Amino acid sequence: MVTVSEHAPxxxxxxxxxxxxxxxxxxxxxxGLVGAGVNGEWPAQLYLYGAxxxxxxxxxxxxxxxxxxxxxxxxxxxxxxxNGIGLAMLHRIDLARVGNDDFSPLAPRQLMWAAIGVGLCTxxxxxxxxxxxxxxxxxxxxxxxxxxxxxxxxxxxxxEINGARIWISLGPFGFQPGELAKxxxxxxxxxxxxxxxxxxxxxxRKVLGLHLPRGRDLGxxxxxxxxxxxxxxxxxxxxxxxxxxxxxxxxxxxxxxxxSWILIGMGLFVGGAVIAWRIFDHVNARVAAWLDPFDPAxxxxxxxxxxxxxxxxxxxxxxxxxxxxxxxxxxxxxxxSESDFIFAALGEELxxxxxxxxxxxxxxxxxxxxxxxxxxxxxxxxLLAAGLAFTIALQCFVVAGGVTxxxxxxxxxxxxxxxxxxxxxxxxxxxxxxxxxxxxxRRPAPAVQQQPPDAGATQxxxxxxxxxxxxxxxxxxxxxxxxxxxxxxx
Amino acid sequence: MNTPLRRLSVVAFVLFATLLASTTWIQFxxxxxxxxxxxxxxxxxxxxxxxxxxxxxxDDPVVTSVPVEDRFKFQRTYTDGEVYAPVTGFYxxxxxxxxxxxxxxxxxxxxxxxxxxxxxxxxxxxxxxxxATVELTIDPAVQQAAWDALGDQRGAVVALDPAxxxxxxxxxxxxxxxxxxxxxxxxxxVAQWQALLAxxxxxxxxxxxxxNLYPPGSVFKIVTAAAAxxxxxxxxxxxxxxxxxxxxxxTSAGLPNSSGTACGPNEETTLxxxxxxxxxxxxxxxxxxxxxxxxxxxxxxxxxxxxxRIPLRVSQSTIPDDLNEPQEAQTGIGQYETRVxxxxxxxxxxxxxxxxxxxxxxxxxxxxxxxxxxxxSSSPTSMGxxxxxxxxxxxxxxxxxxxSDGTGRSAQIDGVAxxxxxxxxxxxxxxxxxxxxxxFAPADDPQVAVAVVVESGGxxxxxxxxxxxxxxIAKAVIEAVLAR
Numbered sequence: 009m010v011t012v013s014e015h016a017p018x019x020x021x022x023x024x025x026x027x028x029x030x031x032x033x034x035x036x037x038x039x040g041l042v043g044a045g046v047n048g049e050w051p052a053q054l055y056l057y058g059a060x061x062x063x064x065x066x067x068x069x070x071x072x073x074x075x076x077x078x079x080x081x082x083x084x085x086x087x088x089x090x091n092g093i094g095l096a097m098l099h100r101i102d103l104a105r106v107g108n109d110d111f112s113p114l115a116p117r118q119l120m121w122a123a124i125g126v127g128l129c130t131x132x133x134x135x136x137x138x139x140x141x142x143x144x145x146x147x148x149x150x151x152x153x154x155x156x157x158x159x160x161x162x163x164x165x166x167x168e169i170n171g172a173r174i175w176i177s178l179g180p181f182g183f184q185p186g187e188l189a190k191x192x193x194x195x196x197x198x199x200x201x202x203x204x205x206x207x208x209x210x211x212x213r214k215v216l217g218l219h220l221p222r223g224r225d226l227g228x229x230x231x232x233x234x235x236x237x238x239x240x241x242x243x244x245x246x247x248x249x250x251x252x253x254x255x256x257x258x259x260x261x262x263x264x265x266x267x268s269w270i271l272i273g274m275g276l277f278v279g280g281a282v283i284a285w286r287i288f289d290h291v292n293a294r295v296a297a298w299l300d301p302f303d304p305a306x307x308x309x310x311x312x313x314x315x316x317x318x319x320x321x322x323x324x325x326x327x328x329x330x331x332x333x334x335x336x337x338x339x340x341x342x343x344x345s346e347s348d349f350i351f352a353a354l355g356e357e358l359x360x361x362x363x364x365x366x367x368x369x370x371x372x373x374x375x376x377x378x379x380x381x382x383x384x385x386x387x388x389x390x391l392l393a394a395g396l397a398f399t400i401a402l403q404c405f406v407v408a409g410g411v412t413x414x415x416x417x418x419x420x421x422x423x424x425x426x427x428x429x430x431x432x433x434x435x436x437x438x439x440x441x442x443x444x445x446x447x448x449x450r451r452p453a454p455a456v457q458q459q460p461p462d463a464g465a466t467q468x469x470x471x472x473x474x475x476x477x478x479x480x481x482x483x484x485x486x487x488x489x490x491x492x493x494x495x496x497x498x
Numbered sequence: 499m500n501t502p503l504r505r506l507s508v509v510a511f512v513l514f515a516t517l518l519a520s521t522t523w524i525q526f527x528x529x530x531x532x533x534x535x536x537x538x539x540x541x542x543x544x545x546x547x548x549x550x551x552x553x554x555x556x557d558d559p560v561v562t563s564v565p566v567e568d569r570f571k572f573q574r575t576y577t578d579g580e581v582y583a584p585v586t587g588f589y590x591x592x593x594x595x596x597x598x599x600x601x602x603x604x605x606x607x608x609x610x611x612x613x614x615x616x617x618x619x620x621x622x623x624x625x626x627x628x629x630a631t632v633e634l635t636i637d638p639a640v641q642q643a644a645w646d647a648l649g650d651q652r653g654a655v656v657a658l659d660p661a662x663x664x665x666x667x668x669x670x671x672x673x674x675x676x677x678x679x680x681x682x683x684x685x686x687x688v689a690q691w692q693a694l695l696a697x698x699x700x701x702x703x704x705x706x707x708x709x710n711l712y713p714p715g716s717v718f719k720i721v722t723a724a725a726a727x728x729x730x731x732x733x734x735x736x737x738x739x740x741x742x743x744x745x746x747x748x749t750s751a752g753l754p755n756s757s758g759t760a761c762g763p764n765e766e767t768t769l770x771x772x773x774x775x776x777x778x779x780x781x782x783x784x785x786x787x788x789x790x791x792x793x794x795x796x797x798x799x800x801x802x803x804x805x806x807r808i809p810l811r812v813s814q815s816t817i818p819d820d821l822n823e824p825q826e827a828q829t830g831i832g833q834y835e836t837r838v839x840x841x842x843x844x845x846x847x848x849x850x851x852x853x854x855x856x857x858x859x860x861x862x863x864x865x866x867x868x869x870x871x872x873x874x875s876s877s878p879t880s881m882g883x884x885x886x887x888x889x890x891x892x893x894x895x896x897x898x899x900x901x902s903d904g905t906g907r908s909a910q911i912d913g914v915a916x917x918x919x920x921x922x923x924x925x926x927x928x929x930x931x932x933x934x935x936x937x938f939a940p941a942d943d944p945q946v947a948v949a950v951v952v953e954s955g956g957x958x959x960x961x962x963x964x965x966x967x968x969x970x971i972a973k974a975v976i977e978a979v980l981a982r
Binding site: 258261263265302307318321322323324325326327329337338341355359360363364367370374375378381382387390391394397401402404405408409412413 | 510516517520523524528530531538543
C-alpha cells in the first residue's frame with residue numbers, strides 16, 4: 009500500500025494486439041458468415057476484406073506503439089469489432105437489396121468512411137501529442153460547434169431528409185455536421201467548465217440540503233438548453249437535441265459535483281419536452297407512436313406512423329434468443345434497417361445473445377472511457393474523457409432505447425455501427441481522443457517525484473473526492489504533477 | 499471530480515442495463531405475441547421462402563414446393579388438389595394453413611423442435627434449410643375410387659384400416675383446389691377466398707371430420723345393438739317387440755317404422771333381424787330399455803365426446819345427456835340430438851371389424867427429414883376396447899346379414915363377405931334425408947372399414963336411402979382396397 013510501485017508500468021500493447029486479432033477475426037468472420045448465409049458460399053473477397061481490416065487496425069496499433077504507448081489496450085479492439093459487425097450487417101442488407109431498381113451497395117461506402125475515420129483517428133494520435141492543448145481552443149470550439157450546428161439551417165447547402173434538417177450537401181456528399189459538433193462542443197464544455205467550476209460549484213445558497221447556484225451562474229445551462237431546443241425546433245432533430253443537453257448536464261455535474269445541476273437540467277429538459285410535445289406535431293406523433301404503437305390508428309396513419317417501430321420489434325422477436333443467423337432473417341422489411349434500425353436488424357439475425365454481446369462491447373468501451381477520466385490527472389482531460397464516454401453511452405441509449413420502446417424514437421444512429429459517414433468518422437475521432445487521453449492517464453508519473461506520500465490513507469483518499477482535482481488549492485491542471493498513478497488499469 | 503465520475507459511470511451502466519432489459523423484453527418475453535401479430539409478415543414469409551417439404555401419398559407427392567422466380571422463391575403446388583384438399587388443406591400467404599399443411603406446418607417448414615439439429619447443421623454448413631417430407635396413410639387408389647364413386651353429390655367418405663387406424667381415404671364434396679389459395683398475389687388469393695366463402699356448397703368445410711355434424715340415423719343402431727349385447731340382457735337371437743308403430747310414453751306421438759309395417763310375425767323380431775331390416779320400433783324399445791345412460795356410455799367408448807387429432811382436429815361427435823323416455827327411443831335409432839362425423843361412424847365399424855378393439859385413426863405414416871432421417875413414424879395406437887370380442891363377433895355376424903339379406907344388399911361383392919349397416923337420417927323438415935352406409939370387409943379378415951354419407955339424398959333426392967344411395971359408394975371403396 010505504502011510503497012509506490014517501482015517496476016516499469018506495462019504498456020499492454022501486446023494485449024491490444026491479441027485483442028485486435030480477435031476483433032479482426034470477428035469482423036472478417038461476420039462478413040464471411042453473411043456471404044455463407046445469403047449465397048451459400050464464402051465471399052470471394054473475404055481475404056481481401058479481412059486483410060484490409062487488419063491493415064487499418066495495424067495502422068492505429070503501430071501509431072499507438074509509437075505515439076501513445078500507454079493508451080488503454082481495450083478501446084481500439086472494441087471499436088474495430090463494433091465497426092466490423094456493423095459493416096457485415098450492411099453487407100448483408102446489400103445482398104438482400106441486390107436487384108432493386110435504385111440499388112447501390114452501402115458496405116463499400118461505409119468501408120471507405122471507416123478508412124477515413126481510422127485515418128483521422130491516427131491523425132489525432134500523431135498530431136495531438138497532449139490533449140491539454142485542446143483547452144487552448146475552448147472558445148474557438150464553441151464558435152465552431154455552434155456554426156456546425158447551424159450549418160444545416162443555411163439555405164443552399166442545408167438539406168432536409170425525412171423531416172429532419174440535419175444534413176448539408178457538398179457536391180455528391182451529404183454530411184451531418186451535428187456529428188462533428190458533438191465532439192467540438194464537448195471540447196468546449198470541458199474547457200469552459202474546468203475554468204468555471206469553482207463559481208458554479210461553490211457559490212450559491214443551500215436550500216433543503218441542496219446547493220443552489222447563483223442566478224447569474226444559470227446562464228450557461230440556459231444557453232445550452234436554448235441551443236438544444238433550437239436544434240429541436242428548427243432542425244426537428246429530437247435525438248441530437250437530447251444528446252447535447254444530456255451530455256452538457258452530465259459534464260456540468262462532473263465539474264461541480266452538484267446534484268442540483270442535474271435536477272435543474274432535468275427540470276428544463278422535461279419542461280422543454282412537454283412544451284415540444286404540446287406544440288409540435290412531429291414530436292407529438294413520435295410520442296404517440298411510442299406509447300401506443302400497436303394501435304391500428306397509429307400504425308396505419310400516413311405521418312408519424314409506428315410502422316417502423318413495430319416492424320423493428322417484429323424483426324427482433326423473429327430473432328428470439330439466438331437469432332436467425334446472418335442471411336436468414338428479413339431485416340430489410342424494416343425501413344432504415346441500415347441506419348436508425350441496425351440495432352433491430354442485428355437483433356433479428358444475431359438474436360438476444362448477439363445484442364447482449366454488442367451492448368456489452370459498448371458498455372466496456374464506455375466504462376474504459378470513464379476509467380480514463382478517473383485516471384487522467386488534469387481536470388480538462390477528466391471532463392473531456394467523461395463527456396466523450398457519456399456521449400457514446402447516451403447515444404446508444406437514445407437509439408436503442410427508441411428502437412426497444414424505452415423512450416420515443418429519435419433520429420440518431422448507433423455509434424460506429426450504423427451506416428453513415430459523418431457518424432462513423434466522428435466516432436473514430438472520439439476513439440482517437442479517448443486513446444490519447446488514456447495514454448496520459450496510464451503513463452507513469454514524471455521521473456522527478458515529490459515526496460512519497462506518508463500514509464496509506466493518502467492513496468485511498470487520492471482516489472476519492474477529497475483529493476480530486478480542484479477542490480483544494482490545486483488548480484485544475486496542477487494535479488497533473490501528483491506522483492500517484494490513479495486509475496492505472498490492468 | 500472522481501466521485502461524480504464514478505456516479506456518472508454508474509448512470510451509464512444503468513442506461514445499458516435498461517437496454518439489456520428492454521431488448522430481453524422484446525426478444526424473449528413478448529416475442530411470442532409479436533410473432534403472432536397478424537401484421538407480422540415474417541412468420542409466413544419465412545416459411546414461404548424456405549423449401550417446404552412435400553406431402554406424399556403412396557409413392558408420389560401430391561403437394562410440393564416448386565422453385566419460382568419471385569420474392570418467395572418457392573410456389574406450393576398441388577396435384578389433384580380437389581381430391582386431396584380435405585387431407586392436405588391449403589397453405590396461403592393470406593389465410594394461413596389448414597389440414598396437414600396446418601397440423602404439420604412446423605415439420606413441413608423445418609422449424610419443428612425435432613429438427614433443431616438439422617437446422618443447426620444447415621446453418622453451420624450454409625446449406626439452404628429444407629422442411630421434412632410428410633408421408634400419409636392415404637392410399638391413392640382408394641382415395642380416387644371414393645372420389646369417383648361419390649360423383650357430384652355432396653357428402654363424405656372415410657375409409658380406415660381397422661387393424662391399424664390408418665386412414666386410407668378421406669373425401670369431402672364439394673371440394674376446392676388449394677392451388678387457388680396458394681398464389682403469391684394477395685389480391686387474387688383474397689378474391690378466390692371470397693368466392694369459396696360465398697359458395698353455398700361450403701367447399702372449405704371438411705365434411706369427413708368437421709363442419710355441421712350429421713345425425714347418424716340407423717347406422718347408430720350398431721351402437722345400440724352393441725350396448726344391448728354388452729348389457730348381458732340380450733343375445734343375437736333375443737326376441738324384441740317390433741310393431742309398426744312403437745307407443746312412446748308421455749306423448750301421443752309414436753315411433754313408426756319407415757316401411758309402415760311390423761318387423762315380423764306377431765309384431766316381434768330378433769335382435770339380428772331388427773338390425774338386418776333396420777327395425778325402428780325394436781331399437782326404439784331397446785333405447786328405452788337400456789336407457790340413455792347406457793347408450794351414451796357405449797357411444798363414448800366408441801369415441802364420442804372425445805377430442806381427437808389425426809393429427810387434423812376432428813369435431814367431437816356428441817350424444818345428449820338426461821333424456822326422457824321418448825328421447826331415449828329416438829336416440830336408440832340415431833335420431834334426436836345425436837350428431838356424428840363420418841369418421842366416427844367408420845370408427846364404430848372398425849372397432850367391430852377389429853374384434854372389439856378401437857384403433858386411433860391416423861393420417862400420417864411417417865415424417866422424413868431431407869437427409870432421410872425418420873423424424874416420426876406412426877405405430878398403431880389403441881383407444882381401448884369399446885366392446886368385448888364376443889360382442890364384436892356377434893355384431894360382425896349381424897352386420898353381414900344386413901348386406902347378404904337386408905337393407906344393404908347393394909354393397910354385396912362376389913366372393914367377399916361384407917358386413918354393413920344402412921342409415922337414412924331425417925335432418926330437416928322438407929329436405930331429403932341423409933343417406934348413410936358403413937361397412938367393413940372381408941368380414942372374416944377385415945381390411946377396411948368405411949363410412950359414407952350422402953347429404954340430403956344426393957342425386958336420388960326423396961327416393962334416397964342408405965342402401966340405395968350410399969352402399970354402392972362403400973362397395974366401390976371396398977373393392978378398391980381389396981384390389982390392392
